[in-house]
Amino acid sequence: MKPPIAIIGGSGVKSIIKGEEKIIGTPYGPTPTLTIGQVKGREAIYLPRHGEGHTAPPHKVNYRANIWGLKNLGVERIVATNAVGAIDTTLSPGEIVIPSDLIDFTKSRRGTFYDGSPVTHIDVSEPYCPTLRHAIASAGSDNKKNLRNDIVMACTEGPRYETPAEIRMLKTLGGGIVGMTGAPEAFLAREQEICYASISFISNMAAGLQRTLSAKEVEEKGRETGQILNKILIEAIGKIPDTREGCSCGRALAQAQLNKPEVKEQTC
Numbered sequence: 001m002k003p004p005i006a007i008i009g010g011s012g013v014k015s016i017i018k019g020e021e022k023i024i025g026t027p028y029g030p031t032p033t034l035t036i037g038q039v040k041g042r043e044a045i046y047l048p049r050h051g052e053g054h055t056a057p058p059h060k061v062n063y064r065a066n067i068w069g070l071k072n073l074g075v076e077r078i079v080a081t082n083a084v085g086a087i088d089t090t091l092s093p094g095e096i097v098i099p100s101d102l103i104d105f106t107k108s109r110r111g112t113f114y115d116g117s118p119v120t121h122i123d124v125s126e127p128y129c130p131t132l133r134h135a136i137a138s139a140g141s142d143n144k145k146n147l148r149n150d151i152v153m154a155c156t157e158g159p160r161y162e163t164p165a166e167i168r169m170l171k172t173l174g175g176g177i178v179g180m181t182g183a184p185e186a187f188l189a190r191e192q193e194i195c196y197a198s199i200s201f202i203s204n205m206a207a208g209l210q211r212t213l214s215a216k217e218v219e220e221k222g223r224e225t226g227q228i229l230n231k232i233l234i235e236a237i238g239k240i241p242d243t244r245e246g247c248s249c250g251r252a253l254a255q256a257q258l259n260k261p262e263v264k265e266q267t268c
């Protein structure tokens with residue numbers, strides 16, 4: 001049996017997986033209700049990031065329980081979806097992009113599984129798995145969508161939207177899109193040696209680039225874009241290679257930890 005592929009996303013995504021529902025207990029608390037089924041003949045798991053009925057705001061999502069729970073089920077690959085605002089004015093609402101890098105401006109979230117020993121410094125020189133990004137891009141091409149894949153995502157704390165001055169700052173730093181759920185999810189997945197990539201849909205222009213921002217508008221754009229997003233997701237899952245030879249995500253801890261027990265044994 002091949003390891004299952006997980007999708008973390010909003011409620012619209014749930015429709016692509018039908019199957020058994022399960023909650024996994026973790027040291028960080030329970031996961032939301034997961035749906036375990038098949039997509040393109042492969043075992044797939046859907047995790048609703050914000051819980052059922054979208055009740056957890058971005059800064060209260062239990063990212064550690066979510067990633068731990070998926071790891072516990074044998075997941076080696078995660079494709080995450082995010083609603084984002086466009087900072088890059090060559091992008092427009094309704095467009096779907098594949099982020100290539102991530103700026104973390106979150107403040108209150110538990111961002112690591114390694115709060116103590118062994119001290120662990122994970123490498124995020126390439127925060128998103130290149131193999132998964134390629135699979136998503138190629139699924140986009142099959143659907144006649146040329147998905148931009150050179151976009152830097154900035155992740156803010158929320159739950160409020162950003163101010164125009166904050167958006168100008170993020171633009172100066174190279175941010176092309178802004179959302180509230182990209183971090184620490186991507187980093188936690190890397191700490192668990194899980195391949196992770198995002199597929200982001202642009203629901204609005206960021207603050208200062210359109211008159212006002214409304215959560216309703218974001219929700220409506222999500223519904224509009226949902227169908228094509230789901231199509232690309234399904235295709236992408238079919239295109240993910242069976243083995244993980246094309247990336248180093250599965251070996252992320254090999255060079256990341258200080259004072260590993262085996263090193264101690266050698267030096268004593």
Ligand SMILES: [Zn+2]
Nearest residue numbers: 129195247249
């Ligand atoms: Zn990978």
